[in-house]
Amino acid sequence: MPTSTFACMINCMDGRVQEAVIRHLKARLGVDFVDAVTEPGPIAHLSKGASVWVDNIKACTDVSVEKHNAKALAIVGHFDCAGNPVSKEEQVKQLHQSVQVLKEWYPHLPIYALWVNEQLEVEEIVS
Numbered sequence: 001m002p003t004s005t006f007a008c009m010i011n012c013m014d015g016r017v018q019e020a021v022i023r024h025l026k027a028r029l030g031v032d033f034v035d036a037v038t039e040p041g042p043i044a045h046l047s048k049g050a051s052v053w054v055d056n057i058k059a060c061t062d063v064s065v066e067k068h069n070a071k072a073l074a075i076v077g078h079f080d081c082a083g084n085p086v087s088k089e090e091q092v093k094q095l096h097q098s099v100q101v102l103k104e105w106y107p108h109l110p111i112y113a114l115w116v117n118e119q120l121e122v123e124e125i126v127s
């Protein structure tokens with residue numbers, strides 16, 4: 001049986017944005033599966049520095065990278081985020097800060113930053 005290929009998304013737990021990001025990453029990267037690390041507004045946590053949330057995100061992402069050999073990571077922000085109720089402009093800043101954190105953790109992996117808009121379309125902020 002051929003080995004499956006994976007990417008990993010660090011996404012909000014919001015049910016509206018799961019499928020759009022999984023579809024996007026499968027099409028963009030040609031992977032078989034997308035591992036899901038979810039928290040409410042993960043970019044709010046990653047951009048603010050050390051916390052139990054950040055520790056959890058790192059521990060979950062490590063499993064995807066080490067056990068599934070995830071070939072790329074995506075960090076996601078979205079419209080109307082209940083866990084991170086700030087403007088798109090502010091979230092874009094948080095996405096850039098989060099990319100820097102992920103690059104330190106996983107310098108060998110491509111990192112994408114994605115924005116999901118009101119139409120549930122995925123925009124690439126960093127690619």
Ligand SMILES: [Zn+2]
Binds near residue numbers: 041081
């Ligand atoms: Zn959210």
